Amino acid sequence: MSGETARGTKRPAAGAAAQDDIVTAFQVDALDLRGRTVRLGSTLDAVLAHHDYPASVKRVVGEAVTLAVLLGSSLKFDGRFILQTQTDGPVDMVVADFVSPDKIRAYARFDAERLAEAERRNETSPAALLGRGHLAMTIDQGISTNRYQGVVALDGTGLEAAAHEYFQQSEQIPTRVRLAVGEEMKAGGAASSWRAGGLLAQFLPQDASRSRMADLGPGDAPEGMATHATDEDDAWVEARSLVGTLEDVELIDRELSSERLLFRLFHERGVRVFDPLAMMAHCSCSRERVSGVLAAFSGEDRRGMIQDDGKVSVTCEFCGRTYKFSAEEILGGRTDG
Template sequence: MTLGQKIAWDDTILPFQLDQSDIRGRVARLDGVLEGILKQHDYPPVVEALVAEMALLTALIGQTIKLRWKLSLQIQSKGPVRMIATDYYGPDSEGRAARMRAYASFDRDRLTDGPPFDQVGDGYFAVLIDQGEGTEPYQGITPIAGTGIRDCAEAYFAQSEQLPTRFSLSFGKSTEAGGDEHWRAGGVMLQHMPKASSHVQGGGSGEGGLLGAEDIVDGEELENWTRVNMLLDTVEDLELIGPSVAPTDLLVRLFHEETPRVFESQSVRFGCSCTEERVRSSLSIYSARDIEKMTTDAGTVTADCQFCGAHYVLDPKTLGFEAEGKSGDGD
């Protein structure tokens, strides 16, 4: 393995299809993306692990959608980790990288020594798709379920989309020869191809009556789904994370009898959509009196991006709907 090969595999999402089983999937490897996300914050290790898992899921899911703008995943909970939010921005033109960002909100004093998902209490998992100006955003919500965020995502697809979906993920800090310790993540997503007549009545067999794969497909389709999942069960963490196993080699090792077919990979990088113009736009709804309350002793209004840490310092006279030049006099 050369350094160039390693870089080529990292921060990419590889779509594939198993022609024998009518199942599609993705293989994702994240390296620099996670570093870009996590270095913006001083998260405790358990929070870092949750953000890493959420980011990996977002990369895998985002590449399955024909996005014109943004996919967002959110967890809202009553646990020590109150919220995790991730955004995946589709490439703005062919051949360009997708962009990702993420952050978490938590009560440091309430964190425990248990597994990362123990920090997530009752709440919900949400998927939001915004295709941009002129479209109505979509939102789907399912309750927190299972023992990891991947279980929540699988429950969402079964319940809201009625698509059997499976994730196998691995993530953690890695140290390579001659390098510093840093976060890496890798995963495989499997999803049964959608059928035109999928609508299940009544409750499901999963936790809290949520739907499971066996409630959505049956017969030969269920046999295919079960067989492919058994093959995925044989994957090892180092195969998921790499960097010694290429995604194409991993697919051949796991699914060679299923006739895997790969498509063009999608690169992904850390990136934020915040700008001074958007900050000004978000403050345009406030009156001069409201802006005055936001003004610091230094005579400025400041704003920080929770995703990337960007710090904006603005002149209060130029903010709000009563800002200088917006009064309408002289028009």
Template sequence: MQEDRVTDDRALPFQVEGLDVRGRVVTLGHSIDTILSRHDFPRPVKVLVGEAAVLASLLATSLKDVGRFILQTQTDGPVSMIVVDVRTPGQIRATASFNAAAVSEAESEGRADSGSLLGRGTLAMTIEQGKTQQRYQGYVPLEAESLQEAAHTYFRQSEQIPTRIRLAVAEMFDRGADGAARQSWRAGGIIGQFLPDSLERIPVRDLPGGDAPEGAEYEDPEDDDAWVEAVSLLDTVEDHELTDPDIEAERLLFRLFHQRGVRVFAPTALQDRCSCSRERVRQVLAQFSPEEILESTVDGRIDVRCEFCGVHYPFDPKEFLQEN
């Protein structure tokens, strides 16, 4: 079992005033190891779920007055669905649905990258406001691309905020105090966004109108020099810098932006915690008709398993038949 570190399982906000860039670094240690270890997922699926958990954590911790942030994919690939649920102040749970045979085939053929496993479909992001419980949803198509690439598309098309994201997941091997080999999972990510005081510094990208003359060329506007510099720096981030337990987020940020001056702020703690409970499951079953209760009964009882944490909740069907 991996050791808990004070620099693990947190989202660290940062700001680079010289480049008008704000962002966060997420480092997941014990939390992601617990999430992935409880599921009997093939290795490529665990990597993909780890990436989704990091992306959801990066986005959820940037929002204010949010009670819940849900990232969900629905696609036609071997991994047909991923759901990551982040609740304030940083409680994460995640699960996935996949075709084991298709994943195994893709892995044997060298097609186990994120884009190939996901295939085509949609990436949805749902925000539930903490006080009002209002829901806001954003969608972006997935075209056999990685979650990282899809997130870039979302911010470019929907939010029109210049954004750069890096995600990484690693399977770690070491030896414990007793000399026995041990394995664990780690994940991390960084997001940087260009947020200048003047919106005129953010180029508006659009396609030419439908009445444009045939053969007309459209020139993509140039990015602000500050954002070009920030992207060039963020693109130097290597996977191991996001997952190595000996490389703290502060150290990575100093390497990237020390010449421009970088400030960090109070981190948000992240932890593996499921929101399921016996009472919540009972409330759902109470809405079932007598026929549905009987159809759900096996060997004289109803057994409900949480797809996120794996906890089983057994019920006596008579309890609901009497109520109905």
């Protein structure tokens, strides 16, 4: 096992058979395959604890958090990766915000009446609750650097399928993503906990011509029109098939370590596993940050925010923390229109 660790990250405690709240990078040289796995336990619980979401919404948020960690943990610089959905489903918006190297927060917006109707119809999979719209993925390196944003359609098939389409269209990297979220019930009436797991595998041969992928579907092309066929590399076909055998229960099994999971998948080809990186739930909001946001509004807008008690209250969507400011504090900033 390699001794490499990413700059600024913390190592989980050594010696545990299985560890939670970690990202583990791996490499299968024989298949020109690189990737990462993520296991989330108490970190996911901490993200969800700030909101009284129904179980079906928690699954949606869990998938978004897992995908954000899988993608955001690849950043090689201090910055943030923001995953956001805007859709027509009962859960019409989800935001997962990953701050490198190890912090995650998230929240969702949903329509309670539409969610109840979906539950009556037994249409509560994360893909069904998201519905159709788009998924935006933003990389932000700070105020001195332009943001990069990729947008891909959500067509009712969920975040896994959207991630595959993004890498095929925008990055042109053969990629497979697996996401799983589950509720762990506890005996004696104790509160349940949530677990999530994910795997990202990418085919990255030195010869770029080997990474050609089959074209996207012809869309509205006339029926019977011939499509361009591309022979995919045998190594990628094998790797994709192996990832396809992965079961949800394996990704969230408390007793199955990332190392053992990867050995199950790739032991015949040989897999190198790197030191895991610990993850945590953390909200970056603060009184100073909120004050700075308020100061950006015009004086008239700030005056309009003052409530009957003479204060302005701002609640963080991510963690639920409420910040209160007096009228004097609010109007002491910029007051020009």
